[in-house]
Amino acid sequence: MSRVNAGILGTGHSYPKGVLTNADLEKIVDTSDEWITTRTGIKQRRKAAPDEYTSQFAVGASREAIERAGIDPEEIDLILPSTACLIQAELGANKAAAMDIVAACSGFLYGLSMAGAMISGGQSKYVLVIGAEILTRYVDYTDRSTCVLFGDGAGAAILGPVESGRGILSAKIRSDGRYEKQLYAPGGGTKGGFTAETIARGDHFFKMKGHEVFKIAVRSMAEISREVLCEAGLRAEDVDLFIPHQANQRITDAVAEMLKVDSSRVYSNIAMHGNTSSASIPIGLDECVEAGRVREGDVILMASFGGGVTWSAVTMRW
Numbered sequence: 001m002s003r004v005n006a007g008i009l010g011t012g013h014s015y016p017k018g019v020l021t022n023a024d025l026e027k028i029v030d031t032s033d034e035w036i037t038t039r040t041g042i043k044q045r046r047k048a049a050p051d052e053y054t055s056q057f058a059v060g061a062s063r064e065a066i067e068r069a070g071i072d073p074e075e076i077d078l079i080l081p082s083t084a085c086l087i088q089a090e091l092g093a094n095k096a097a098a099m100d101i102v103a104a105c106s107g108f109l110y111g112l113s114m115a116g117a118m119i120s121g122g123q124s125k126y127v128l129v130i131g132a133e134i135l136t137r138y139v140d141y142t143d144r145s146t147c148v149l150f151g152d153g154a155g156a157a158i159l160g161p162v163e164s165g166r167g168i169l170s171a172k173i174r175s176d177g178r179y180e181k182q183l184y185a186p187g188g189g190t191k192g193g194f195t196a197e198t199i200a201r202g203d204h205f206f207k208m209k210g211h212e213v214f215k216i217a218v219r220s221m222a223e224i225s226r227e228v229l230c231e232a233g234l235r236a237e238d239v240d241l242f243i244p245h246q247a248n249q250r251i252t253d254a255v256a257e258m259l260k261v262d263s264s265r266v267y268s269n270i271a272m273h274g275n276t277s278s279a280s281i282p283i284g285l286d287e288c289v290e291a292g293r294v295r296e297g298d299v300i301l302m303a304s305f306g307g308g309v310t311w312s313a314v315t316m317r318w
């Protein structure tokens with residue numbers, strides 16, 4: 001049986017209307033627009049209202065992706081986001097299997113990698129992969145080292161069969177649990193339980209060793225990007241568009257420099273969105289599609305890093 005190539009047929013994104021600027025944060029914690037801008041590149045991020053929830057934005061992004069792919073929700077065989085079953089019901093994708101992927105900021109590329117394998121292996125024809133997050137619910141707004149970084153949003157892609165030589169060219173997913181405590185929420189799991197005390201202590205909020213995470217993120221994203229490029233028989237100069245996970249402009253710049261991908265070919269929306277975790281790459285990809293920045297035949301490199309720790313990279317020909 002010949003291998004089916006899997007590619008992206010449509011993309012979409014959605015995010016809350018609410019905006020949290022650096023000036024807003026100056027009123028909440030001891031920080032400044034100048035510090036946040038120079039250390040991270042972030043100017044603002046989206047923040048969901050108390051009555052908004054993750055699957056709402058996931059559904060919005062998915063509807064756009066489904067429409068652009070020109071398929072019916074009932075044709076979807078598999079949904080790979082967080083809150084998968086809620087999204088399935090809302091979309092009326094009644095024939096799809098739905099499952100969550102817990103890989104933090106790497107969730108979307110983990111999803112692309114699995115979608116590619118499911119389509120190539122003949123188990124699925126159309127797969128909906130979503131990165132959707134309301135991270136602002138897990139952020140401690142008394143901790144200035146984390147609360148300035150994260151924002152909310154969702155991005156989605158419909159994957160399906162494409163002609164030979166197109167679509168996903170190579171994909172890799174990795175993790176290393178030895179670094180768990182570099183970026184994690186200590187409460188909420190079975191270890192220590194989920195009680196009034198753990199909530200009062202704020203154990204459900206992110207804790208992060210920013211400096212350590214920075215170094216591992218740069219190293220891991222650069223290494224895995226080299227690996228997927230090599231596997232696809234590509235060089236850095238073949239990359240038309242590099243969409244890294246949007247964690248920090250300085251991380252993006254360092255990875256691009258290590259890979260020798262010219263800054264004109266690197267996408268960044270961190271100033272407007274901050275770090276939206278698994279949503280950052282699909283939001284970026286859809287913004288590039290909408291802006292006409294992706295042309296047929298272009299080589300796209302995507303790389304991510306997140307809690308776990310997890311990291312991943314994918315190359316594709318559009």
Ligand SMILES: CC(C)(COP(=O)(O)OP(=O)(O)OC[C@H]1O[C@@H](n2cnc3c(N)ncnc32)[C@H](O)[C@@H]1OP(=O)(O)O)[C@@H](O)C(=O)NCCC(=O)NCCS
Pocket residue numbers: 030031032035036039040105144145146148149183208209210211212213214217247248275305306307
């Ligand atoms: C968090 C991060 C921006 C901090 O930048 P940094 O250059 O490493 O800064 P440091 O952590 O060394 O802190 C430097 C100083 O700034 C202070 N600081 C931290 N956050 C601050 C803020 N929001 N406003 C003002 N000062 C702040 C620190 O307290 C520290 O002060 P000190 O020197 O008096 O102790 C950076 O480490 C980072 O982006 N790490 C990766 C985080 C990430 O992307 N995580 C998600 C991965 S998916």
